[in-house]
Amino acid sequence: MSNTSHSQSSSVPAFLSAIIPTNLSLSQRGISLKLPASIERYREKLPDLTDDDHRPWLIAGVGFAVGVGLVWYLYPRASSSGRKRRGSTSNSNGNLNGTSSPTKTTHNTSSIDSTASTSSVSSTSSWFGRSRRVPPIALPDSHRRPSIYKFTVDVAESTLPEGMDPELIRRIVNALLESKSDGAAGGGGVKSALPVFEPLIAHLLQQIKTAKVAGRPLLVEGGPGIGKGTALQRFVTMEGFQKPAIYLKLAGILDLRTQDQVYEAIENGIKDETADQAEEIPPPPKDAWRKAVEVALGFDPDAPTSPFTTIDDPSAPYLQFAHIAHALRLIRSRSPAGPTLIAIDDVQLLFENGVPRSDVYDDIESVLQWLLACEAEGFLDVILCGSEKSVLQSLKRCKGYEGRLSHISVEAVDDELAVKYLISVNPLIHEPSRRFNEETAATFVATFDCNLTEVEGYVKSDLNCEEAPSSSMFKLEYIRSREVAHLAQIKSYFPESAEGAMRDLVLEMITRNGILPVNILPAQKLRLAEELVERGILRWRDSRIKKRERAGSIGRSSRSVSGSSSRVPGQVRETNAWSDDLVMQDLSPSEEEEDEDRGPCLVYMNRLISRVLERWFSDQPW
Structure with missing residues (x-):
């Protein structure tokens, strides 16, 4: 049996004999390998490598394995080289504050290559990164497994x-x-x-x-x-x-x-x-x-x-x-x-x-x-x-x-999600009269939007609970106190001589459902509007809106947030009462063109300011 094995080994090509042992004892290499007796009987069933039927298949298999290994080894290096070449071409000359010369600020691959001359200073650092896609937004950081650049x-x-x-x-x-x-x-x-x-x-x-x-x-x-x-x-x-x-x-x-x-x-x-x-x-x-x-x-x-x-x-x-x-x-x-x-x-x-x-x-x-x-x-x-x-x-x-x-x-989320969030905050509120249900949470959102600062202020409020024993009464009392404080703050921003112009501006906002195009304002109102923007009472917004909400009748209120273009993710429209018969409609082509022509618009900073100014305009007592 050993003579047969030796004859087989002598007939195998040299490049294969280095990686494929034809003698299971491997004694010629100084390695002793003893197989269990249950396996010894399979020695005679080993294929004859001198047979022309077996040799092509063996050579093809080894060639395939070597080819896969070369591709696995060389492909990442070729990709890295391509990124380096693309990165080097993206550099451009610059002159920032006149501190660098455009003729000398040239960067090519040699200036950042790891094989640069010995007269260079090397800096090697790393950070965690992903090459193609970012984890989902809601995925906690601890669940991410980033690679390292x-x-x-x-x-x-x-x-x-x-x-x-x-x-x-x-x-x-x-x-x-x-x-x-x-x-x-x-x-x-x-x-x-x-x-x-x-x-x-x-x-x-x-x-x-x-x-x-x-x-x-x-x-x-x-x-x-x-x-x-x-x-x-x-x-x-x-x-x-x-x-x-x-x-x-x-x-x-x-x-x-x-x-x-x-x-x-x-x-x-x-x-x-x-x-x-x-x-x-x-x-x-x-x-x-x-x-x-x-x-x-x-x-x-x-x-x-x-x-x-x-x-x-x-x-x-x-x-x-x-x-x-x-x-x-x-x-x-x-x-x-x-x-x-x-x-x-x-x-x-x-x-x-x-x-x-x-x-x-x-x-x-x-x-x-x-x-x-x-x-x-x-x-x-x-x-x-x-x-x-x-x-x-x-x-x-x-x-x-x-x-x-x-x-x-940026705009907040739909009111329904805000209501659910307020209800989820209840475990942090120790006083039962302060906890939210769906009705009181909706009232709170209708006043403060998604202002988390107001939510935290409400949770920490030292308002006397005995004066408002029920949950709804307590929240209404808190809202009333915040409205009064906001009105005093807003009125301190403009002199009494500007009260008439301020009332005209609020009326303009009411008639236009809370969205005021700047291009319709005369110079005096525009100056007042810009001052209110500086004071955080009004804010700028883009008017390219794809959907709007409409009230069922004039004088009835609508309040919702609808989808929109990528730049303005929602539209807020509000009057002075509540309405349940809202219909969400897409803009017609003519309405969309008209909406584009309105240009930059002003809206209230939030709904609390809207409520305060509209009640002040109509002289409604608190």
């Missing part, structure tokens, strides 16, 4: 513009690639005791994702307390699985006393009881805004000073932003998921009365123009978010923003 960015000194420090660029690249999705500055905002309203957050997320257009900064606005900040943080977290993403909340950095604290002022009355305590808070440094953006985008002010500048050098801020821009370009050239994302919340703190607060913070317009230039060049996605008052017109007055700024005024 690893970048090797070589900062070749020979390709850097004059005055660039390769060590500083390396640190910025490292900081950006390792940045956490909750942002390097500003924190995550105020924590709420309420559970997350997932349908609302998912609804807001869809609006933000649809409205963001490459090359255009996006301004997100909407009523206070509906969850814009939470939705932005969720959006940044999702994008952070694929690329560097930063959430920057200015309220945690800039002077809080510069905000229009509308709801806090209402809670404390017209006289701010904390004003004396606020005097003890030191004012923020004038460079707080600029440094907040620098730190969020990877610049470390506490790092050793680079040799090209000193603290007293007036050109230092511009050189720092030039280095940040160069680092962003390098990351963009290697990022298959797009440019770095920065979402800046509470931008209303930068403006007052429609103009930048240059007396409080330095370089407001310069930094905004730099962000716009980075967005236009394609290596930074910029999302701005304002609350409490609109900053749309303020931003449009900044150079370059008039024709490039995208804007969306």
Whole structure:
């Protein structure tokens, strides 16, 4: 038997004998392999490799296995090479604030290749990411299993513009690639005791994702307390699985006393009881805004000073932003998921009365123009978010923003979902008289929309329950107290001489069902409307609406939220009473054309303000 096996081995081709043993003892290789006795009897049944019928099949099988292995090994490398070539061609020259030379800021594959010359500084970092699709919005973070993107960015000194420090660029690249999705500055905002309203957050997320257009900064606005900040943080977290993403909340950095604290002022009355305590808070440094953006985008002010500048050098801020821009370009050239994302919340703190607060913070317009230039060049996605008052017109007055700024005024979810959410909050309400049923929850939503700030204020309210023993009476008493406080706050915004113009404007809003086209307003009313926008009483919205709701008769009320175009996810229409006979209808072609011609429109900031102003107009007592 052994002689036969040896003769078979000598007849097998050399390239096969190295990988296919023909002698089960393998003694010639110094390996002893003893098979169980139950298997020994199958030795004689082994195929004869010298047989012409078996040899082609064996060779074909081995060739197929080797081919599959080569494809498995080479395909990922070929895809990575293709992405690198595509990324290198997407780089473009730029001149931001006059700090970099267009003739020298050229980036090709060699400047970021892992095989660059020894005179380069290598920066290797990673972040979690997905290459094709993002997990569902409602999927918890703990359930995601992201892969890891690893970048090797070589900062070749020979390709850097004059005055660039390769060590500083390396640190910025490292900081950006390792940045956490909750942002390097500003924190995550105020924590709420309420559970997350997932349908609302998912609804807001869809609006933000649809409205963001490459090359255009996006301004997100909407009523206070509906969850814009939470939705932005969720959006940044999702994008952070694929690329560097930063959430920057200015309220945690800039002077809080510069905000229009509308709801806090209402809670404390017209006289701010904390004003004396606020005097003890030191004012923020004038460079707080600029440094907040620098730190969020990877610049470390506490790092050793680079040799090209000193603290007293007036050109230092511009050189720092030039280095940040160069680092962003390098990351963009290697990022298959797009440019770095920065979402800046509470931008209303930068403006007052429609103009930048240059007396409080330095370089407001310069930094905004730099962000716009980075967005236009394609290596930074910029999302701005304002609350409490609109900053749309303020931003449009900044150079370059008039024709490039995208804007969306987000809307809340349908009332039915809001009612279900309020009922789900009942376990957090210890007093039985304060808990919601379907009727009282509907009344609350009809007054406050999806304002989660009002919900939390209601849960924490110290209103005397003995004065309103029943659940419905308690909520009506709470609503009445909030309406009275809002009216006092609103009336404090405009002088008595403007009361007549204010009544005319409210009448115009009532007759047009709460939607006021700007192009019909005379100059005097337009100035008053813009002031009300600044005060957070009115807000801007896009008028391209695909569906609207209609009341069954004049003077009867309608209140609902309908579907719409991707930019304006809903329409709110309301008068002064309730109606049950609503019919949802699509716009006819002529109506749709007329609706497009209306141009920019104004609406009330929320339904509570609408109710307060309409009752004030009709002199209804509370």
